Amino acid sequence: MIKNYNYHITRFVKNAPNIRHLPIDKGIEIAFAGRSNAGKSSALNTLTNQKTLARTSKIPGRTQLINLFEVQPGIRLVDLPGYGYAEVPEELKHKWQCALGEYLQKRDSLKGLVVLMDIRHPMKDLDQKIIQWAVDVKIPVLVLLTKSDKLASSARIAQLSNVRKAALAFGGDMQIELFSSLKKQGVDKLRQKLDIWFNNKLPKQYN
Template identity: 70%
Template sequence: MALVRSLNYAKTHFVTSAPDITHLPIDSGVEIAFAGRSNAGKSSALNTLTQQKNLARTSKTPGRTQLINLFEVEPDCRLVDLPGYGFAQVPEAIKRKWQKSLGEYLQKRESLKGLVVLMDIRHPLKDLDQQMIDWAVSVDIPVLLLLTKADKLASGAQKRQLDMVREAILPFQGDITVATFSSLKKQGIEQLKNKLNEWFSPITAV
């Protein structure tokens, strides 16, 4: 069994932005993608994970990120910020283009070894979230569902939402983990790091 080594996510740096997979660097190493609705707090989560305020740009207008953004933690270990889906006030043609880029990345990128799907804990498992989970399960990619903005709910309500989501995902029959998360309270950071370390292990194992 591969050893799990802890990566230093504070060293993460920006590599490139690409409109689709044909513009991405060589398909090697391990990539872990972050996906979520445009208002799910994806940029905030990446910034909190890496202890950097502006690694992933948080936009006042959800859905502004139209590109696939690559960040390198260390050689052959990359985090990928996928375009936010849903909510964005953009023309339908652009939404379809984003969806095509997402689908191609998920289904064709060989180095993708894990998917973090971020969902507002108050509004989890919308149609597009479920479609994203479906995609990942269909290509045997493990999933971590992060229920973001957990600080908006009391602890009892958080637990109820967590239990509800865990039960709701059973029919997907995939390798899916669920955790509560708050960028504001630094809640769930260790769970996120542990899962990322586990997924990066085939590369980082000594």
């Protein structure tokens, strides 16, 4: 039987410029990644039913550090620096990308990846690269097509179908769903997937 976790009690732990400043690499972490305007922070706030757990901004690129949140001991959610936003100094963008890449490649606690994409602009080059990396190292992926309320129902369904077809080329353990923080669409499916990952991957001492 799958244990259901209470994401409403999730708390902020710390932020860090790189993995050397993160807590000890034990337990399980599910990371949220996406372009800087994909709505990562809003998705985390919707998931946890907390308005200010993850900082949101009308200015893309607000998430500049690795942000760590704890659901319960040994179970964490990670908000990674946004990628692909051009209107920041090149040096700063390079620093973000290094922190993102280092976390993905070296953090042993990472057991699942949620990739968020604006439904109107999915599967950009960097989105595809991060998915391909996850598939190559056998990390399961949940793709959330965010801001789905911005499209009419028929357009949403068509875009979902298109992205699911495109995802077949990657292989691996991947699921694609619609998501809207505003309308709370897809939140239940996100929670269900996180529950499955945490139940399947968590060492027994944390259950």
